[in-house]
Amino acid sequence: CSFSVEGDAIKVYVRVRPPSEGTVLTDGDQSLCLSVLSSNTIRLHSKPEPKIFTFDYVANMETTQESVFSSVAKNIVESCMNGYNGTIFAYGQTGSGKTFTMMGPSDSDNFTHSLRGVIPRSFEYLFFLIEREKEKAGSGKSFLCKCSFIEIYNEQIFDLLDSASAGLFLREHIKKGVFVDGAVEQVLSSAAEAYQVLTMGWRNRRVASTSMNRESSRSHAVFTITVESMEKNNEIVNIRSSLLNLVDLAGSERQKDTHTEGLRLKEAGNINRSLSCLGQVITALVDVGNGKQRHICYRDSKLTFLLRDSLGGNAKTCIIANVHPGSRCFGETLSTLNFAQRAKLIKNKAVVNEDMQGNV
Amino acid sequence: MAAAGGGWAAVCHKFRTARTLSAVESRKDPETEPYRSKYSARALLQEVKQLLSAAEEGGEARLLAVRRAVLEYELGVNHTDTEELSAGEEHLQRCTQLLEPHRLSPDCVSLYIQAQNNLGILWSERDEIKTAQTYLESAEALYNQYMKEDGNPPLDPSEHFMSEEEKLTDQERSKRFEKAYTHTLYYLAQVYQHLEMIEKAAQYCHTTLKRQLEYCGYYPVEWALNAATLSQYYLSKQCFMESRHCLAAASVIFSQAGQVPSAEDNETEQDQQDLRQRKAEIARCWIKYCLNLLQSAQKLLEDNIGELDPDRQLELKAQRKKEEDEKEKGRKKAVLFGTSDICDSVLAMEEKVSSVYPLDFQEAREIFLVGQNYVQEAKEFFQVDGYVTDHIEIVQDHSALFKVLAFFEEDYERRCKMHKRRIDMLEPIYADLNPQYYLLISRQLQFELADTYYEMMDLKVAIGNRLEELDSHTIKKINSLAQLAIKYYELFLDSLRNPDKVFPEELEEDVLRPAMVAKFHIARLYGKLITSDSKKQLENMQTSLEYYTFLVDYCEKYPNAVRAVETELELSKEMVGLLPTRMERLRAKLSPFI
Numbered sequence: 026c027s028f029s030v031e032g033d034a035i036k037v038y039v040r041v042r043p044p045s046e047g048t049v050l051t052d053g054d055q056s057l058c059l060s061v062l063s064s065n066t067i068r069l070h071s072k073p074e075p076k077i078f079t080f081d082y083v084a085n086m087e088t089t090q091e092s093v094f095s096s097v098a099k100n101i102v103e104s105c106m107n108g109y110n111g112t113i114f115a116y117g118q119t120g121s122g123k124t125f126t127m128m129g130p131s132d133s134d135n136f137t138h139s140l141r142g143v144i145p146r147s148f149e150y151l152f153f154l155i156e157r158e159k160e161k162a163g164s165g166k167s168f169l170c171k172c173s174f175i176e177i178y179n180e181q182i183f184d185l186l187d188s189a190s191a192g193l194f195l196r197e198h199i200k201k202g203v204f205v206d207g208a209v210e211q212v213l214s215s216a217a218e219a220y221q222v223l224t225m226g227w228r229n230r231r232v233a234s235t236s237m238n239r240e241s242s243r244s245h246a247v248f249t250i251t252v253e254s255m256e257k258n259n260e261i262v263n264i265r266s267s268l269l270n271l272v273d274l275a276g277s278e279r280q281k282d283t284h285t286e287g288l289r290l291k292e293a294g295n296i297n298r299s300l301s302c303l304g305q306v307i308t309a310l311v312d313v314g315n316g317k318q319r320h321i322c323y324r325d326s327k328l329t330f331l332l333r334d335s336l337g338g339n340a341k342t343c344i345i346a347n348v349h350p351g352s353r354c355f356g357e358t359l360s361t362l363n364f365a366q367r368a369k370l371i372k373n374k375a376v377v378n379e380d381m382q383g384n385v
Numbered sequence: 386m387a388a389a390g391g392g393w394a395a396v397c398h399k400f401r402t403a404r405t406l407s408a409v410e411s412r413k414d415p416e417t418e419p420y421r422s423k424y425s426a427r428a429l430l431q432e433v434k435q436l437l438s439a440a441e442e443g444g445e446a447r448l449l450a451v452r453r454a455v456l457e458y459e460l461g462v463n464h465t466d467t468e469e470l471s472a473g474e475e476h477l478q479r480c481t482q483l484l485e486p487h488r489l490s491p492d493c494v495s496l497y498i499q500a501q502n503n504l505g506i507l508w509s510e511r512d513e514i515k516t517a518q519t520y521l522e523s524a525e526a527l528y529n530q531y532m533k534e535d536g537n538p539p540l541d542p543s544e545h546f547m548s549e550e551e552k553l554t555d556q557e558r559s560k561r562f563e564k565a566y567t568h569t570l571y572y573l574a575q576v577y578q579h580l581e582m583i584e585k586a587a588q589y590c591h592t593t594l595k596r597q598l599e600y601c602g603y604y605p606v607e608w609a610l611n612a613a614t615l616s617q618y619y620l621s622k623q624c625f626m627e628s629r630h631c632l633a634a635a636s637v638i639f640s641q642a643g644q645v646p647s648a649e650d651n652e653t654e655q656d657q658q659d660l661r662q663r664k665a666e667i668a669r670c671w672i673k674y675c676l677n678l679l680q681s682a683q684k685l686l687e688d689n690i691g692e693l694d695p696d697r698q699l700e701l702k703a704q705r706k707k708e709e710d711e712k713e714k715g716r717k718k719a720v721l722f723g724t725s726d727i728c729d730s731v732l733a734m735e736e737k738v739s740s741v742y743p744l745d746f747q748e749a750r751e752i753f754l755v756g757q758n759y760v761q762e763a764k765e766f767f768q769v770d771g772y773v774t775d776h777i778e779i780v781q782d783h784s785a786l787f788k789v790l791a792f793f794e795e796d797y798e799r800r801c802k803m804h805k806r807r808i809d810m811l812e813p814i815y816a817d818l819n820p821q822y823y824l825l826i827s828r829q830l831q832f833e834l835a836d837t838y839y840e841m842m843d844l845k846v847a848i849g850n851r852l853e854e855l856d857s858h859t860i861k862k863i864n865s866l867a868q869l870a871i872k873y874y875e876l877f878l879d880s881l882r883n884p885d886k887v888f889p890e891e892l893e894e895d896v897l898r899p900a901m902v903a904k905f906h907i908a909r910l911y912g913k914l915i916t917s918d919s920k921k922q923l924e925n926m927q928t929s930l931e932y933y934t935f936l937v938d939y940c941e942k943y944p945n946a947v948r949a950v951e952t953e954l955e956l957s958k959e960m961v962g963l964l965p966t967r968m969e970r971l972r973a974k975l976s977p978f979i
Contacts, residue, residue, distance in 0.1 A: 196771040197771060199818055200817070202819065295510055296506045296510070296517070296576070298506060300602075304610060304614055306575050306586070307587075307590050307614045308614055310587050310590065310615075311618045317620060317677065318676050318782075318785075322613055322667070322670065323610075
């Protein structure tokens with residue numbers, strides 16, 4: 026396998042969307058705040074010095090949907106067939122092209138559209154691989170795919186497949202890991218069916234508009250497909266299961282205020298105004314006291330807890346950071362690139378306690 | 386003057402409506418239009434501003450300036466609330482400019498401080514923490530200066546648009562003023578944290594908590610949780626007195642939460658569960674307190690092979706007598722929470738466990754027992770079904786409590802039994818755990834089980850050495866403990882293999898030391914296995930040599946690793962030198978005729 030040699034660090038892809046229609050592009054255009062230098066570097070025209078960022082992959086404005094899918098998601102879907110858990114995050118400011126990248130153009134029938142995004146293509150590829158496996162193995166191998174679709178809003182969990190349900194809870198099972206207690210699970214038999222479930226749930230999401238932003242999603246949405254394979258070899262039954270998580274993070278411009286800050290990365294500044302956030306401040310102080318035994322009363326955010334495996338276990342994870350090249354978006358673009366830069370540092374950590382290192 | 390009489394009443398009414406819209410109505414805004422009420426409030430404020438300008442002629446200049454400052458302040462906050470920072474900054478700046486000459490007078494000081502607070506927030510949102518710091522520190526200085534020079538309860542900003550009869554009482558004024566200042570301190574805590582002035586940040590968090598208690602501006606559960614969390618900061622700094630004080634206060638304040646009936650009095654099951662979880666969280670902070678205190682004492686008392694050093698013990702006991710009292714009393718005054726009756730309850734709570742290093746088994750046992758009680762309390766909520774990670778972490782703490790207590794135990798047999806207790810709690814959990822989802826914990830358990838068996842084996846060897854001759858029962862015991870230790874170390878090492886079952890060429894930094902220690906311990910364990918079969922013994926020596934060689938070769942290939950395992954490497958090199966000769970001798974004995 027090709028992936029056994031790669032490290033566990035999270036892969037980060039940056040995609041630059043074209044400016045809105047009607048704007049003519051010329052090289053060195055003053056209205057652009059960045060240029061793509063190569064397939065993994067980007068230059069931000071900051072003052073006084075321009076800033077160069079390096080990522081695993083940078084997709085420029087001409088990059089096709091197909092090419093984004095092949096370089097970002099293909100590998101992860103394949104690993105998923107091999108029993109790994111995989112997660113794809115989309116991150117970026119509202120209007121930076123997140124939905125286009127993940128879902129495709131906002132027409133009704135994305136599933137057959139030539140510009141369809143990463144998610145429908147992942148579905149197609151997953152079911153293509155499953156069919157191929159089945160053919161190869163004959164009747165000895167069978168697959169079961171299920172999906173759930175939840176939304177995390179204000180640290181509460183809602184089921185997008187059952188809009189009548191109240192808040193749900195995260196729980197852990199000693200054999201099965203973290204799960205959302207009571208979330209609807211739908212059995213899937215084809216890519217088209219998966220897409221149908223996804224679009225149905227997508228409509229239930231919470232969005233909001235302000236005079237600054239036209240429409241911004243205020244919640245994180247997590248679409249999870251469980252792939253279970255069962256192989257019979259004589260009398261021995263071999264069951265393997267893995268998860269594929271497709272995560273649409275809330276518009277990055279809103280994160281600081283709603284405290285739904287997705288991945289707990291060290292944020293640069295931003296004062297919490299409410300005294301009731303004092304605990305978060307203290308928690309940050311305790312985090313520094315490394316090596317010592319301590320207990321933090323405040324859990325990780327719901328999102329990090331749910332995706333703990335993707336951020337620190339045996340999983341393949343990538344982040345697609347979407348940016349808008351317009352100079353008016355400079356601030357947000359900078360903060361997205363900074364976030365993406367930090368995300369590269371998250372490693373799938375499996376540290377053994379200091380205390381357990383034993384005496385000689 | 387147009388703003389006089391009925392006109393003024395209308396202005397006041399508009400202003401009040403704007404404030405209600407902004408503070409109360411805006412919470413009910415639909416998610417699709419989060420700022421609807423804020424935008425209407427803004428429009429009203431603009432109207433008020435126009436009315437004021439129209440009234441400008443003839444009015445008293447100072448009075449007008451202050452009123453305009455209030456409006457600029459409200460508009461500034463409104464704009465920053467709705468993500469329009471530049472406009473917000475302009476308004477706030479205008480507010481402080483208008484107030485500058487009067488900032489120390491009772492009708493302006495509170496507004497000025499609040500404007501500075503908001504400028505601090507604004508600049509932090511632009512990631513300019515240093516600028517934020519200057520605004521907030523100047524707010525802090527102004528408060529102190531005002532309290533020193535005047536000290537009377539100052540006017541609340543909202544009072545500038547109130548009729549005489551509506552004006553606030555001194556008590557209410559003071560409450561609001563102190564609250565604004567508490568916010569200054571809280572924002573400063575964050576600024577210092579971002580600037581990595583951690584100690585100062587902690588001090589400001591502590592003061593914020595203290596002031597919340599003094600001015601009754603807190604929710605008991607939240608306050609208790611914050612205090613418990615702060616205790617963990619003090620733990621990391623080895624300040625056990627402060628840590629205990631925070632925990633005792635947390636427990637006392639938390640117990641108030643149960644007594645006060647909640648707002649609607651129809652507590653849902655969810656609320657009840659939340660409350661039980663918070664209680665368990667505080668218990669877990671106490672566990673860490675006991676554990677840290679014991680472990681720190683162990684560090685002070687151990688000699689170079691990790692055993693209790695009796696000379697050091699005597700020395701520390703003498704030293705403790707001398708200094709304990711004076712030193713702590715001075716520090717204590719600075720951090721004390723609460724007014725008299727809360728304070729008394731906190732002190733009573735503190736008396737239940739020591740905050741000085743235990744120096745012998747008896748003292749250690751008392752702390753251990755407190756810790757163990759909290760383990761039971763925490764486990765009641767964090768049951769394995771539903772809270773796997775938390776539950777296991779608590780069990781690991783319990784095991785660690787036993788481990789450190791064993792250090793203080795002189796009797797080897799009893800010490801061995803303590804380690805057996807650890808095995809009994811860890812092994813069944815490990816057996817059930819699915820490493821696909823709990824890889825990290827699974828590794829920790831493998832390593833801890835291995836280490837515990839290793840320690841038990843060492844104890845059995847020590848006990849055996851006191852006997853005239855090793856009996857077959859003891860030999861069997863030693864060998865089986867060694868085999869179990871090897872088994873768990875190997876499981877740990879296997880967990881590092883990739884999906885193709887290949888052990889990594891180069892180890893990741895975070896598992897480097899544990900992996901090397903595991904290899905080293907396995908090498909030693911093979912050396913300790915007792916057998917009368919010389920051929921078997923030769924095989925064991927061969928295996929042992931292979932593991933020692935791994936360490937030496939690895940460090941040669943990756944010199945960066947040397948740092949992590951210096952002592953182990955030195956001993957391994959020695960063994961790699963010695964073992965072949967010993968094996969040669971053994972071989973010669975085995976076949977004397979060749």
